[in-house]
Amino acid sequence: MLYENLAKLSALPGVSGCEEPVRYEILKMIEGHCIYKVDALGNILAFKKGKQAPAHPLLFSAHMDEVGLIITWVEESGLLKFTTVGGIDRRVLPGKSVRIGETFGVIGSKAVHMKSADERDKAPEPDALFIDIGAKDRDDAFTRVALGDRAVFTSQYTAFGDGFLRGRALDDRVGCALLVELIGSELAYDTHFAFTVQEETGTTGARTAAYQTGAEIAVAVETTTACDIPGTPPEKVVCSLKKGPVLSFMDKGTVYDMDLYRRALAAAKAGGIACQPKEGVYGGNEARSVQVAGRGARVLAVSVPCRYLHTPSCVVNRFDVDETLRLLSALAADFGG
């Protein structure tokens, strides 16, 4: 089911603040396997009974939202202006097709023939770009879209190469699909799960989710940036695909709990599970919010290495996803004691 679920979740639009389609699908996936509620911000808080109560309340979280675009203005010409929601590299925008609800559009800019040598060298300013849905004028556009509507890239979810998967929003639908698997499995300890909103715009959802669960030990299940591509010096690769889940000791948002980090390394070793440290202090995730919610929680991040994060073409490998699931199962047993 893991990969069927991932394919389903990756296809759904869920730009920060508009996670409904993803939430609805996840609720269907976990129905009957746990008790759950949807909170004021839209987080799913799920609780699954295990064989016994843990020594410290335990939480696994993954975020439902994804980076995307938001419509900010409609020109007289019927072209839509937009801004990015979450961190999108401006260099990946031109020439992509997008979906705004049921309406399709394309991100255009002037033809290369009309660009000066200098313009050809540079990524266009996001402000110079627009989405063309084929509208004749402003009123015509408003028959299909409203200001504030979110747009996602229409990229295809595809298996390719040797176990690789390519798709939009694998950050963090991979984490969501892994949590769904854990919820469907037998657990040693009672465990909280949070599918959170608005991670990409400030790790907002995780803060209130963690507060409500009262977790003392929390694991953020994420994707993290892998730069194992040509031309990268080894010390900048950070992590590589096909080397297993990535364990963080520190990133730009969080200094992780050293004991949890070491126990996770030991659990991987004991279980013969591939894993790798995140070799560099880069990025951040919702652990930063979980850590400071309520009385505070000891946190760890377990991530599936992902190339081309925050683009229409995230790439993960099934080996890493499988090994991450094994490690998370081991941690669910280890961290409860």
Place this chain on the structure above:
Amino acid sequence: MTTTEQILTLAGALGVSGGEDGAVEAAQQMLAPLGACERAPLGSLLCRIKPVPASGEHVMLTAHIDSVGMIVTYIDDGGFLRVSNVGGIDRALLLAAQVVVHTAKGELPGVVCTVPPHLNSDDTHLPKIEDISIDVGLSAEEARERIAPGDRVTFCCEARELMNGRISTRAADDRAGCAAVILAAEKLAGRELSCGLSVALTTLEEVGGQGAATAANILSPTHAVAVDVSFGHTPDCPRAKCGEMGGGPMVGVAPVIDNGMSSRLREVAVRENIPFQVEVMGGSTGTDVDGIAVSGAGVRCALVSIPQRYMHTPVEVVHVSDVEAAAELIAAYVADAFGGVR
């Protein structure tokens, strides 16, 4: 088949310059009922619809069937590919693009590598095409087994109908033109004409126009009407260099274009109430016309352009009504200038 289906069928077929077989096959199915088809030595598809009469007058309708793309140049020890551009590719399109590698044994999906922001403090500079890599998820051994230098690479594209009869697809440049030529030929096939009539869907336009120049040498027409795409206006482009989307085909005026043909096209459009626009160029046209006009002893040429937004991208947009009006105009022009018995 509707015009939209026809354009999307042609545009969906593979035809990166020098590898046009897929697109030619799709076009040949549409042209075969109209006349004998043959491939020129450089691959252009020639269809002779009406024999050339004793007067020697012979009209060639033409559009180019190739499209821009990329070509594999090298496979590195990590299994990543290096590529070069085939025709003018905007470097702004490359990073994180989903692509397809067209190998002898089938298609392989891939992604253009992009260095994540943590390693890239400068998000304005675009890499040169020879500096990008394509990730096909294969080891070097497997990649070298399945992919060969010279294989063509295209951007993934989900062709779409947008609002108001506009469609978005890769290779609308110039499969929309091919569709217009085929539609015009269909309209003319059953009519009495005093001239010979042929269609040439030409190869290699995006890399220099070699297909059209040689197709014209083979057919030796006296007149040629070429259909290509031109710039559809968006607010970031100079208005004077662009046509209006949905405003009808653009009739070209330029030194290399025959004034008589150009004027007559406009007269016919007015008389037949076919919407049109005028596109003025100062010298050559940047289309197959430049090569056709000087083929053999010279050919009188007209250029009819379909306004298109986002040229040379995977999301080129054309207005179906402009393609249909181009076909209607060309058919009306030929019937007007060369109608009647032989």
